Amino acid sequence: EKGGFPYFMLKEISEQPDALADTLRGRLSPEGSIVLDEERLSDQDFRDIDKVFIVACGTAYHAGLIAKYAIEHWTRLPCEVEMASEFRYRDPVLDRSTLVVAISQSGETLDTLMAVKHAREQKARVLAICNTNGSTIPRESDAVLYTRCGPEVGVAATKTFLGQVAACLLVGLFLAQTRGVLYGDEVAAYVDRLQRMPELVRRTLGTVEPVRELARSLAGAKAVLFLGRHVGYPVALEGALKLKELAYMHAEGFPAGELKHGPIALIEPGLPVVVVVPSPRGRANLHGKMVSNIQEVRARGARTIVIAEEGDTAVEPYADHLIRVPATSSLLAPLVTTLPLQVFACELALARGLDVDQPRNLAKSVTVE
Ligand code: M6R
Numbered sequence: 001e002k003g004g005f006p007y008f009m010l011k012e013i014s015e016q017p018d019a020l021a022d023t024l025r026g027r028l029s030p031e032g033s034i035v036l037d038e039e040r041l042s043d044q045d046f047r048d049i050d051k052v053f054i055v056a057c058g059t060a061y062h063a064g065l066i067a068k069y070a071i072e073h074w075t076r077l078p079c080e081v082e083m084a085s086e087f088r089y090r091d092p093v094l095d096r097s098t099l100v101v102a103i104s105q106s107g108e109t110l111d112t113l114m115a116v117k118h119a120r121e122q123k124a125r126v127l128a129i130c131n132t133n134g135s136t137i138p139r140e141s142d143a144v145l146y147t148r149c150g151p152e153v154g155v156a157a158t159k160t161f162l163g164q165v166a167a168c169l170l171v172g173l174f175l176a177q178t179r180g181v182l183y184g185d186e187v188a189a190y191v192d193r194l195q196r197m198p199e200l201v202r203r204t205l206g207t208v209e210p211v212r213e214l215a216r217s218l219a220g221a222k223a224v225l226f227l228g229r230h231v232g233y234p235v236a237l238e239g240a241l242k243l244k245e246l247a248y249m250h251a252e253g254f255p256a257g258e259l260k261h262g263p264i265a266l267i268e269p270g271l272p273v274v275v276v277v278p279s280p281r282g283r284a285n286l287h288g289k290m291v292s293n294i295q296e297v298r299a300r301g302a303r304t305i306v307i308a309e310e311g312d313t314a315v316e317p318y319a320d321h322l323i324r325v326p327a328t329s330s331l332l333a334p335l336v337t338t339l340p341l342q343v344f345a346c347e348l349a350l351a352r353g354l355d356v357d358q359p360r361n362l363a364k365s366v367t368v369e
Pocket of ligand 1: 058103104105106108112155156157158241245364365366
């Protein structure tokens with residue numbers, strides 16, 4: 001049942017183009033709009049919303065952090081993302097015009113479920129993004145959008161993360177479309193880009209072989225840092241989480257702009273630093289700022305592992321290892337930049353002789369608080 005792969009995780013990484021296509025299937029209309037038929041909130045409910053909260057744990061929380069950038073940019077609604085384990089203990093301000101999006105692969109994570117119950121008690125509208133049909137979180141929510149990625153056996157979330165990110169992007173575009181914040185042709189342009197993503201994911205996975213070699217060469221490293229900016233920051237957090245849980249290695253993700261506020265003190269000669277570089281076509285010269293950050297850590301001896309768009313030549317002089325991903329629009333980039341990080345963590349753990357499907361101390365679904 002591992003389809004010829006030695007581990008479920010390797011199989012699930014390889015299934016991502018199809019998993020992503022399955023999340024998107026039927027939800028992108030040929031006319032260029034977003035269709036979310038199956039969830040049970042009305043268009044009027046969506047129009048009445050004045051604030052969005054996203055609650056989730058672990059990898060699903062990282063999907064939520066990515067969603068915040070897209071939702072605020074597209075809908076102009078304030079959006080907060082919170083770890084479900086903290087949400088209800090701090091008395092969040094919720095009412096019937098709040099949309100709470102609960103993201104959970106299993107649909108059984110107890111902290112996320114309790115956050116959903118708390119939100120509904122406060123009369124908020126709750127939309128679940130979930131991979132497991134008929135699980136508890138969708139049952140307790142007002143509406144559900146299934147990611148339809150198929151069963152995920154490996155403890156580390158891979159294909160379902162892509163599904164969660166895609167589902168969040170669909171929700172963001174749907175909100176913007178329903179509330180009339182984006183013009184029809186703007187939504188249509190994103191629909192077109194999303195349609196192409198499964199193919200870009202396939203292409204990216206076809207080029208990750210050098211990442212495996214690199215990961216094997218780092219099997220003895222003590223720690224790895226991950227840097228990102230904008231949506232690349234949650235991707236950095238996700239890369240670090242994968243490395244912790246699979247390779248039992250000290251790994252931290254930082255927003256690159258925070259470096260000089262403390263983390264740069266960690267840099268010592270030979271320390272591997274993975275950098276998720278924003279698109280050179282993106283906003284606010286984030287790309288140029290990131291190139292400076294790469295120079296800063298390299299000048300202090302870091303071994304830089306740079307994930308950058310095809311055609312981005314500015315990073316070349318400062319990359320000890322350069323991993324290319326296809327060009328996409330900034331908000332969709334996590335769907336490709338995450339892939340080399342999954343492969344990196346998986347391969348590094350295998351090189352350390354570890355079981356990537358069953359990491360120590362972890363369960364696939366966490367049904368205790
Ligand atoms: O089933 P859920 O999506 O609610 O699970 C949330 C986390 O426990 C989960 O994403 C965990 O962090 C993964 N093992 C990460 O790979």
